[in-house]
Amino acid sequence: VKVVLKSKQWYQRRVRGALDGFGIYTFQDIGGAQPVVDECGGHFGPVSDDSDEVLYHYHTRPYVPYTLACQGPALGRCNETQSDANFCGLGCGAEVCVQPGTKNAELLKYLSQWDEGWIEKFTVNDFTE
Numbered sequence: 677v678k679v680v681l682k683s684k685q686w687y688q689r690r691v692r693g694a695l696d697g698f699g700i701y702t703f704q705d706i707g708g709a710q711p712v713v714d715e716c717g718g719h720f721g722p723v724s725d726d727s728d729e730v731l732y733h734y735h736t737r738p739y740v741p742y743t744l745a746c747q748g749p750a751l752g753r754c755n756e757t758q759s760d761a762n763f764c765g766l767g768c769g770a771e772v773c774v775q776p777g778t779k780n781a782e783l784l785k786y787l788s789q790w791d792e793g794w795i796e797k798f799t800v801n802d803f804t805e
Contacts, residue, residue, distance in 0.1 A: 715754030721775030
């Protein structure tokens with residue numbers, strides 16, 4: 677079941693912060709789009725219709741575990757963090773997930789705070805439009 681909320685007051689709202697410092701946002705992305713998330717439930721992308729600034733952040737889900745399954749980025753390793761019950765999502769088919777429509781220059785600007793070449797070490801979903 678896909679629920680689409682058209683009001684800005686309901687989608688892409690930060691609802692909480694995770695223990696790793698990244699934000700947790702509602703289950704829809706900017707513009708009401710379906711978020712393309714990693715196995716943990718997070719991705720790189722903008723968090724506002726009014727800015728292209730990129731952050732790594734999580735999205736709530738309308739199913740268990742409702743928030744995050746592990747601390748991300750998952751890098752394809754979520755299953756290694758689970759023991760008895762496994763709440764890892766399917767992911768985006770790559771080690772690093774970036775929301776489609778994200779501007780590459782903004783993504784690289786965000787990542788350059790730590791390691792400019794970091795993203796080149798992993799597979800990344802096609803996020804260009």
